Amino acid sequence: MPTTSHEQPDPPATQAHQARRIAESFGTDAERYDRARPPYPGALVERIVAACPGPDVLDVGCGTGIEARQFQAAGRKVLGVDPDERMAEVARRGGVEVEVATFEAWDPAGRSFDAVVAGQSWHWVDPVAGAAKAAGVLRPGGHLAVFAHVFDAPAAVAEAYAEVYRRVVPDSPFSDSGPARAVYDAMFAKFADGIRESGRFGEPELWEFAWEQPYTRDEWLELLLTTGRLTLLPADRLAEVLDGVGAAIDAIGGGFTVPYTTLAVVAAGERRL
Secondary structure (H helix, E strand, O other), X not given: OOOOOOOOOOOOHHHHHHHHHHHOOHHHHHHHHHHHOOOOOHHHHHHHHHHOOOOEEEEEOOOOOHHHHHHHHOOOEEEEEEOOHHHHHHHHHOOOXXXXXXXXXXXXXXXXXXXXXXXXXXXXXXXXXXXXXXXXXXXXXXXXXXXXEEOXXXXXXXXXXXXXXXXXXXXXXXXXXXXXXXHHHHXXXXXXXXXXXXXXXXXXXXEEEEEEEEEEHHHHHHHHOOOOOOOOOOHHHHHHHHHHHHHHHHHOOOEEEEEEEEEEEEEEEOOOO
């Protein structure tokens, strides 16, 4: 199953309006998003912190502040940027300073940072223009770090989801395009290419972090409710999808453990003389 528990990355240009609707849908229940979406591996945060020259972090597409709070716990000072006021408000309640704007339109107002990070959000940013803008706000020795989770549900759950989703949403713009890792490898290669094309960074590095997360039936269904495939569905269709997936989880014992890989593309900004 590809991005069953993620937004489908990089929609075709003809689906740009649908992509925007999806991007704006995550704030429908921002509290659930904050509760259900998993945090990032501590080793990833520690490695980014160690690579950067100082404490100031810009979090692009910070959402409800999941990774921002992790960087704050590691002693960093974080400014978030997100286009959705509803998501930003949840982040602020968690102690994160947020400015509401798309990254492309955001005004840095002369500020600079030691790291620019983006968790599960860079596919909403133009990969070349975004990299160039990140480079423009980085201090010497600063890094751009773009990261996201990759995972697949157990086969029985994935197959049940795909079957019921095709039946309930036959005109869906989403397509099944193979295992999540193949989809995300292609997406992260595009991120790295955008960084190279900007001409403002050293050679990007790919980092990987493996970990596991157990899920009960209800926890998995709550995670699904935060994904782009489901946030725009009418209530009756949504209930049918959740019933089908829930039944598949019940059939394998009511829960399972998911192997996660968190991928990161990281690049050092150009040194200024």
